[in-house]
Amino acid sequence: MTRSLDGKVAAVTGAARGIGDAIATRLLADGATVFALDKNPPDEPRAGIVHIETDVTDPASVAAAFKTIDERAGHIDILVNNAGIQRVGLVGKVSFADFSAVVATHLNGLFLCASEAVPRMVARGKGGSIVSIASTAAFVGLPGRGAYCAAKAGILGLTRALSLEVATSGIRVNAVAPGFTRTKFIDQGLADGSLEEGWMIGRVPMKRLATTEEISNAVRFLAGDEATYMTGQTIVVDGGWIVQGIPEAPTWLQTPAS
Ligand SMILES: NC(=O)c1ccc[n+]([C@@H]2O[C@H](COP(=O)([O-])OP(=O)(O)OC[C@H]3O[C@@H](n4cnc5c(N)ncnc54)[C@H](O)[C@@H]3O)[C@@H](O)[C@H]2O)c1
Numbered sequence: 001m002t003r004s005l006d007g008k009v010a011a012v013t014g015a016a017r018g019i020g021d022a023i024a025t026r027l028l029a030d031g032a033t034v035f036a037l038d039k040n041p042p043d044e045p046r047a048g049i050v051h052i053e054t055d056v057t058d059p060a061s062v063a064a065a066f067k068t069i070d071e072r073a074g075h076i077d078i079l080v081n082n083a084g085i086q087r088v089g090l091v092g093k094v095s096f097a098d099f100s101a102v103v104a105t106h107l108n109g110l111f112l113c114a115s116e117a118v119p120r121m122v123a124r125g126k127g128g129s130i131v132s133i134a135s136t137a138a139f140v141g142l143p144g145r146g147a148y149c150a151a152k153a154g155i156l157g158l159t160r161a162l163s164l165e166v167a168t169s170g171i172r173v174n175a176v177a178p179g180f181t182r183t184k185f186i187d188q189g190l191a192d193g194s195l196e197e198g199w200m201i202g203r204v205p206m207k208r209l210a211t212t213e214e215i216s217n218a219v220r221f222l223a224g225d226e227a228t229y230m231t232g233q234t235i236v237v238d239g240g241w242i243v244q245g246i247p248e249a250p251t252w253l254q255t256p257a258s
Helices: 018-029 059-073 096-124 146-165 184-192 197-202 212-223
Strands: 009-013 033-038 049-053 078-081 128-133 171-178 234-237
Touching (some): 009 018, 009 096, 018 033, 018 049, 033 059, 049 059, 078 096, 078 212, 096 146, 096 171, 171 212
Parallel strands (some): 009 033, 009 078, 033 049, 078 128, 171 234
C-alpha cells in the first residue's frame, strides 16, 4: 500500500517532458503540490503542476525559483534533480563549452538546487527527501559521452556526501539510475547516429527500453515515507543492463519466455 504525499511540496527539475514529466505527474497523483522547474515550457501542460521557468545552471534563476515556491507553498519537502542534456563527442574534439554545459546541467544543477532546498528543510525541522536522476552511465564508460559519464558519477558522489551531511536532520538523499528510457533524449541520439535502437535493446536482458513511469515509480518510493531508512543509496532501473556479464548466454542457460 502506498502512503499518501498529501501536504508534501515537491520541486522537480527538467519536468517539462520525458522522465521529469512522469515524476511530476506521479507525485501530483499521490497528493503532493508539485512545481516543475524547467528552462523550457511543458510539452503537455498538466493541470495542477505549476511551471516555473528555471535554468538549473544559473544560481540566480534557481534562487528565484525557490523564492516562488516559498511564496506559493511556504515550504519544500521533496526535491527531484532530473534536468539533463546530452552532448556527444570525443575528448580532443568535443568543445570545453559542451563538456561544461553537461556537467553544469547535471552536477551543478543538483548542487544549486540542493543548496536552496537543504537550508529550508533543516530550518523547518520536518526532514525531506532529495532524489537525483543519475544513469547507468555513472557505472560504466560510454565512448563519446565522457562529460555525461563524469557528471552522472559525480551525482552519486555528491549524493553520498550530502546524505551524511544531513542525516541527523531527517533529510534523505538518494539517486535513481535509469537505463535507456524512451524519451526525446534518446530520440536525439537516434537522430544524430550516436545511438541505434537495435543494439540498445539487444544489450538489455529484458529486451526492451524502460518507460518513464517505470523510472518515476522508483523516484516515488525514495521520495515518500516508504523509504524512511534509506539514504545515500542508488536504485538502478535498467532491465538488468548493469549486472549482465556476458552479452548472450547459450539458450540452455536461459529460462524460456513461457
Ligand atoms: N532517457 C534515458 O534513456 C535516460 C537514461 C538515463 C538517465 N537519464 C536522465 O534522466 C533525466 C531526464 O532525461 P529525459 O530522457 O527525460 O530527457 P529529456 O531531454 O526528455 O528532458 C530533459 C528536460 O530537462 C530540461 N532541462 C535541460 N537543461 C535544463 C536546465 N539547464 N535547466 C532546467 N531544465 C533543463 C529540458 O528542458 C527537458 O525538459 C536526465 O538527467 C537524463 O540524463 C535519461
